[in-house]
Amino acid sequence: MVRAPCCDKMGLKKGPWTHEEDQILISYIQKHGHENWRALPKQAGLLRCGKSCRLRWINYLRPDIKRGNFSLEEEETIIQLHEMLGNRWSAIAAKLPGRTDNEIKNVWHTHLKKRLKQYQTKPDNTKKNLKSKTKIKSEPSTTSHSESDEVPSSSSASIIDGSDHREDNNMDTWECLVEIDESFWSDALSSDESQVPSLSTDNIMEPNYTFGENLDDSMEFWYDLFIKAGGSEQGFITQF
DNA sequence: AATAACCCCAACCGCATCATT
């Protein structure tokens, strides 16, 4: 596989982006879009490689990026999805509107993984005992962490917080999904990923979210999975 | 007040995969 030369070999700039560079990139993409990342920096007048521009745009400059701390619901969603999908951060990010794979990956490595580990080594801990010292960000944010964002509740289904933020029936859905053998999910997902539709979590995270163009296909896909996993038709109707 | 230790996150790197020729 032929790889593009890296930035330093091309005499291109690396490291943190300046405000000016951000502005150039934003205005260029607003005017021309980003059809060709490789050509973009040259056309925009940036001394960056296309890869760097793409990353900066996707992870930081995109207008629909949701800045600030993750909500409890988001964190719990990450944990649940991680159980199902593993380290497929982009797939997880797709279920969390406004969040990037990089951001989710960071949150996982810095908070959630530790939290899970902590809980697993101390399964009899009370929720209170498991509170950690997560800092409160000072930056302006659309969603703010509460102090109690560190509390696992059960081994796999609800890790974050004892206070249930979901309706019980939603939790049932989660537990159902989680109980399905992980290998089943990976097999099912790898068999034809292009068909993987939105999970029901979309409804939790983004009430206005609509399924892809082909809702019927999506539902059919999940129906098949559900039945394969041993669920009944009635159960599927109840869950979804 | 100084500084060591820790934490967080933006950005880089390299591989995988998809698209085009």
Add this chain to the structure above:
DNA sequence: GAATGATGCGGTTGGGGTTAT
């Protein structure tokens, strides 16, 4: 089908900020 080019993705790291001593 092979070669090449472009993009996507996940793992990792370095620097800056924060907290503890």
